[in-house]
Amino acid sequence: MLIKQISIFIPNKKGSLARLTEILVRHNIDIRAIAVFDTAEYGILRIVVDDPDRALEILNKEGIVAKVSKVIAVEPEDKPGSLNQIFSILRDADINIEYIYSFIMRKREMPYVVLKVDNQEKAVDVLTAHGINVVNKEEVYSK
Numbered sequence: 001m002l003i004k005q006i007s008i009f010i011p012n013k014k015g016s017l018a019r020l021t022e023i024l025v026r027h028n029i030d031i032r033a034i035a036v037f038d039t040a041e042y043g044i045l046r047i048v049v050d051d052p053d054r055a056l057e058i059l060n061k062e063g064i065v066a067k068v069s070k071v072i073a074v075e076p077e078d079k080p081g082s083l084n085q086i087f088s089i090l091r092d093a094d095i096n097i098e099y100i101y102s103f104i105m106r107k108r109e110m111p112y113v114v115l116k117v118d119n120q121e122k123a124v125d126v127l128t129a130h131g132i133n134v135v136n137k138e139e140v141y142s143k
Helices: 016-026 052-061 082-092 120-129 137-141
Strands: 002-011 031-038 042-049 066-072
Touching (some): 002 016
Antiparallel strands (some): 002 042, 031 042
16 A cells, blocks of 8 residues: 655755644644655655645645655554564565655554754753643653
């Protein structure tokens, strides 16, 4: 099974992600997965949304260059070596992995979103003050 992913060339500057997500929010488009691969000046934003065709149309109307491509989503077992098994199967079939990222699609479970910012301490304070749960390492590492 293939799923649609939207790729967007986005400037690597303050507010770029907020501008893009505000557009999606205005049109009630739900982001299910997000990954950004950056360079010094630009990044490639890849998103999986609940309505990719409509999202692409909206983004293009807003002047944002975006394209849809198809990707494979797999659900590895929750045990050591499961990713290696997938990677090995693809290698043995002479299939190259260009990139990967993960997301969670389970009822009542939310994914952790990792943010790298230029002032980590301030970000923690501001997020906490706004009621955002900033996850500690024990929550991340515990099983």
